Amino acid sequence: MMPALVSKILLKYCEKQLLSIVLLSGKAYTFSLLGKACLQPYFGEKRPMFESLPSVPADPILHLAVMHREDTNPNKVDLGLGVYKDEQGHTPIMRAVVAAEQRLLDLEDTKTYVGMAGWARYNQLLADVVLGADNQPMAECRVAIAQTPGGTGALRVICDFINAAKPAAKVWVGKPTWANHHAIIKSAGLTLAEFPYFDAATHSVDFAAMMATLETEAEAGDLVLVHGCCHNPSGADLNLEQWRALGELAHKKGLIPFVDIAYQGMGDGMEEDAAGLRLVASMVDEMVIASSCSKNFGLYRERTGTALVITKAAEHAAVVQGQMNGVIRGNYSMPPSHGALVVQTILEDPELKADWLAELAEVRQRIARLRSELVQALQAAGVKQDFSFIERQKGMFSFLGVDKDQVNSLVNDHSVYLVGSSRINVAGLNDTNMANFAKAVAAVL
Numbered sequence: 001m002m003p004a005l006v007s008k009i010l011l012k013y014c015e016k017q018l019l020s021i022v023l024l025s026g027k028a029y030t031f032s033l034l035g036k037a038c039l040q041p042y043f044g045e046k047r048p049m050f051e052s053l054p055s056v057p058a059d060p061i062l063h064l065a066v067m068h069r070e071d072t073n074p075n076k077v078d079l080g081l082g083v084y085k086d087e088q089g090h091t092p093i094m095r096a097v098v099a100a101e102q103r104l105l106d107l108e109d110t111k112t113y114v115g116m117a118g119w120a121r122y123n124q125l126l127a128d129v130v131l132g133a134d135n136q137p138m139a140e141c142r143v144a145i146a147q148t149p150g151g152t153g154a155l156r157v158i159c160d161f162i163n164a165a166k167p168a169a170k171v172w173v174g175k176p177t178w179a180n181h182h183a184i185i186k187s188a189g190l191t192l193a194e195f196p197y198f199d200a201a202t203h204s205v206d207f208a209a210m211m212a213t214l215e216t217e218a219e220a221g222d223l224v225l226v227h228g229c230c231h232n233p234s235g236a237d238l239n240l241e242q243w244r245a246l247g248e249l250a251h252k253k254g255l256i257p258f259v260d261i262a263y264q265g266m267g268d269g270m271e272e273d274a275a276g277l278r279l280v281a282s283m284v285d286e287m288v289i290a291s292s293c294s295k296n297f298g299l300y301r302e303r304t305g306t307a308l309v310i311t312k313a314a315e316h317a318a319v320v321q322g323q324m325n326g327v328i329r330g331n332y333s334m335p336p337s338h339g340a341l342v343v344q345t346i347l348e349d350p351e352l353k354a355d356w357l358a359e360l361a362e363v364r365q366r367i368a369r370l371r372s373e374l375v376q377a378l379q380a381a382g383v384k385q386d387f388s389f390i391e392r393q394k395g396m397f398s399f400l401g402v403d404k405d406q407v408n409s410l411v412n413d414h415s416v417y418l419v420g421s422s423r424i425n426v427a428g429l430n431d432t433n434m435a436n437f438a439k440a441v442a443a444v445l
């Protein structure tokens with residue numbers, strides 16, 4: 001029913017709908033002539049800013065977590081989210097972290113601000129964790145360091161800083177890589193390019209293709225992002241000779257190695273997992289590194305990471321430090337304190353450090369054991385296909401190598417939750433669900 005006091009009717013073809021704009025007692029309303037008849041306030045050409053925003057699809061991994069939570073099947077298996085889980089399917093707080101937190105609770109007497117680059121002592125300790133004790137770049141004062149909100153924060157600070165140094169610089173990433181690399185690089189205004197990395201046919205790194213692309217297409221000043229260890233999502237890492245070849249190429253072409261190390265200690269050991277990046281650091285003048293304490297200290301939600309920029313000379317490092325601090329100030333001002341103080345407390349106390357390293361070794365060994373047991377469980381379930389690559393890969397992730405329909409069947413028919421790419425988190429397996437998982441895989445193959 002049309003209101004009585006209509007003084008003017010305008011017809012407008014708007015988004016495939018015939019709309020009338022009705023002036024009613026001096027106020028404008030829209031009235032649809034084709035769809036449902038309803039009156040809405042009219043905003044003229046100045047439409048509300050958020051009205052036309054497209055909706056963003058839910059993050060597939062977080063969506064998977066919701067589906068798993070709502071699934072009532074008692075035999076459901078969650079191999080989606082990238083967090084470590086123990087035999088009970090729980091993500092524990094590490095013993096040394098509990099002890100350090102207790103100490104901090106007793107000792108901390110203020111919550112006043114920390115600096116833009118966070119705690120200086122934490123930064124020094126983390127530089128040694130990543131680059132090794134007595135490393136050359138630190139000894140020569142060639143490293144600018146900032147404590148950051150997680151490894152993600154480190155990646156973003158580095159990308160923002162790079163964009164300030166060289167606007168829209170090109171960052172090469174492997175295909176595939178952690179999906180968030182794409183978002184971070186693009187949000188910072190940098191240019192993303194891809195090199196081939198994982199070969200699904202051999203379940204390993206296609207190093208020849210990777211190097212051929214970088215050799216022919218990358219240019220001086222481009223950055224090359226590689227995973228320090230435990231590649232997410234493939235579990236396929238570079239070996240030391242490949243790191244060396246990458247270092248040589250970077251040196252020859254003036255490329256800047258950009259290493260994301262989010263799983264140090266979860267592959268072969270704290271020192272072994274950083275050996276590749278340390279080798280490259282000894283071969284090039286400039287390099288950037290994003291490190292995370294989320295997994296190896298189990299500090300996920302405490303957002304603890306480190307951005308390191310290695311420069312050619314000490315005077316450059318001082319300038320870079322100022323630039324990085326500026327980038328941080330204009331973003332989140334300063335990092336959260338707690339996680340970094342926990343890490344600092346552990347690394348400074350020989351007993352806590354030894355206990356942390358021992359628990360990390362247990363985690364690492366459990367993941368390696370699960371990888372071997374999975375290969376055996378698949379054989380026991382009658383799978384003829386060769387899955388031995390799972391045993392050779394490192395860290396929490398591997399591609400199962402099944403197609404989208406098979407993934408859907410695993411999720412919908414067997415309550416096995418894994419990402420659409422067929423990435424599984426091996427740490428989600430345990431003695432209770434291993435056989436069921438293997439049977440489900442056998443059923444969809």
Ligand SMILES: Cc1ncc(COP(=O)(O)O)c(C=O)c1O
Nearest residue numbers: 082150151152178232262292294
């Ligand atoms: C490859 C990679 N880099 C960085 C991160 C960042 O971790 P966080 O921001 O939680 O420290 C992750 C986390 O999943 C990752 O897999």
